[in-house]
Amino acid sequence: MASGGPARGRLAEERKAWRKNHPPPCGFVAKPETLPDGSVNLMVWKCVIPGKEGTDWEGGYFPVTLHFTEDYPSNLPICRFPTGFFHVNVYDCGEVCLSILGDAWKPSITMRQILIGIQDLLDNPNPASPAQDLSYELFAKNMTEYKKRVRQQAKRYPSLV
Incomplete structure (x- = not known):
């Protein structure tokens, strides 16, 4: 992990805050990516x-x-579900379309707020x-x-625990 920089400092602080107070219920996860050499990449988070x-x-x-x-x-982060995720506000590439991840972005918005949003x-x-198009139609x-497809998708992503 490279050191320094305001982004990495902020993300390190958010990591500490997440460990102390992540949102209920159980099931929320937010971890920086672990690289093959065992180091942590604060710039990519698996949630x-x-x-x-x-x-x-x-x-x-x-x-x-x-x-x-x-x-x-x-600048705001890019948030992505897997490609092909079924939702009205998720592009086919998986990118999330949400106001706080666009025009309403403020630097004070935390990772916790993003995930709850x-x-x-x-x-x-x-x-x-x-x-x-399909999910919107x-x-x-x-x-x-629509609800049937949402329930089918939920079954494709069961808890890993």
Whole structure:
């Protein structure tokens, strides 16, 4: 891990804060990437977001990768689900379309807030900002099929514990 720089300093602080106070319920994970040599890359984080209880997303533990630049926190991270993730506000490449990861970005937004925001977005998509044609069409015109696909996707991402 290279040392120095405001981005790495901020991410090191966020790592400490996460260890002390990560969001409930159990199932949230946020860890910097471990490189083949065993060192830690603070610029890429492997995360897991649990589906909220009582929603069609429940039971799923969804992998998200956060990519930070040396300009973080002035510049926002790129947040990606796996390619082909089914959601109105997730592009086919997996990139998340969320206001706090766009025009509403502020350097004070923490990784914890990003992950909670993405969790909330899962069951509360913004149809005014669709990123994916198929999921948007189903959400707008066939909610039964949309919910069925969400439940199928949740089963594809079970807990690893």
